[in-house]
Amino acid sequence: MSSTAPTLPLSGGDRHGAARPGASAARAFFFILWRDVFVTGRELVPFLAQVVVEPFFMLFVFGKVLTGLGYAGHGFQQVLLPGVVALSAFLVALQNTAFPLIVDFSFTKEIEDRLLSPIPLALVAVEKLVFGALRGMIAAAVMVPIGFLLLDDVSWPLSSLLPVTGVLVLGSLAGATLGMTIGTAVESRHISIIITVVLTPLMFTGATQFPWFGLASMRPFQVICALNPLTYVSEGMRAALIPRSQLHSIPLWADAVALTAACLLYGLLGIRGFRKRALD
Numbered sequence: 001m002s003s004t005a006p007t008l009p010l011s012g013g014d015r016h017g018a019a020r021p022g023a024s025a026a027r028a029f030f031f032i033l034w035r036d037v038f039v040t041g042r043e044l045v046p047f048l049a050q051v052v053v054e055p056f057f058m059l060f061v062f063g064k065v066l067t068g069l070g071y072a073g074h075g076f077q078q079v080l081l082p083g084v085v086a087l088s089a090f091l092v093a094l095q096n097t098a099f100p101l102i103v104d105f106s107f108t109k110e111i112e113d114r115l116l117s118p119i120p121l122a123l124v125a126v127e128k129l130v131f132g133a134l135r136g137m138i139a140a141a142v143m144v145p146i147g148f149l150l151l152d153d154v155s156w157p158l159s160s161l162l163p164v165t166g167v168l169v170l171g172s173l174a175g176a177t178l179g180m181t182i183g184t185a186v187e188s189r190h191i192s193i194i195i196t197v198v199l200t201p202l203m204f205t206g207a208t209q210f211p212w213f214g215l216a217s218m219r220p221f222q223v224i225c226a227l228n229p230l231t232y233v234s235e236g237m238r239a240a241l242i243p244r245s246q247l248h249s250i251p252l253w254a255d256a257v258a259l260t261a262a263c264l265l266y267g268l269l270g271i272r273g274f275r276k277r278a279l280d
Helices: 022-042 044-069 076-108 111-115 121-150 158-183 188-204 219-226 229-241 252-279
Strands: none
Touching (some): 022 044, 022 121, 076 121, 158 229, 229 252
16 A cells, blocks of 8 residues: 555546536545545544543543442443443544534635545535544444443443444434534634534533433433434434333434434535535
């Protein structure tokens, strides 16, 4: 493998995303995606450090320390691990879509070479979404073995592989589409505001550390959590991994519907915002 990233083909495109033959557009799309994957491979250690540190300490403090001290009861680890894996998929996809877009459109202008590629602008945006979602999936996959190393009272049935994968794919795409919506709507000088006003509430209202139905006595907070798409990733993971006799979770079909709706809504908003920023 070459030590340098492949160069992006620039011929035949325009800023307005004029239609091109389907085969040419598909080749360009996958070339751009491969280029991003190649760069991720070269920066694997920094990427893994970025995606592991926060969920690692969440698992360690909430799942290991509090459980060991007796402040968290039996079964809490099994509730926590699916939520933290969901959090990793969703937030890594969001951050790896939003922050590069904010930087590209504001400072580096690196997005320009993609806008000159022979594919429509909408496909350039879709590539960003797919790549952000792929990073989210990688982050989720990394956290599963870490969870087993840290926690004692957890299980991961092989029969749940298909539904878990489906939930994580939808969750990563939902995070990426929300990230594009944010990344195309916010200026670079407001990055710190995003972290404070958007990411922190998303983390703590996404039912990652608690089951959503357990909030029945705190109805206003339960409603707020229901508006967060991350809740349906966390609950979908629990529905796939924990038998209904042990934990009452939002049904998988409802999670899938909610996440699909989030992908469509934020995807349309994000792609529209991307086109607007690209053509400015």
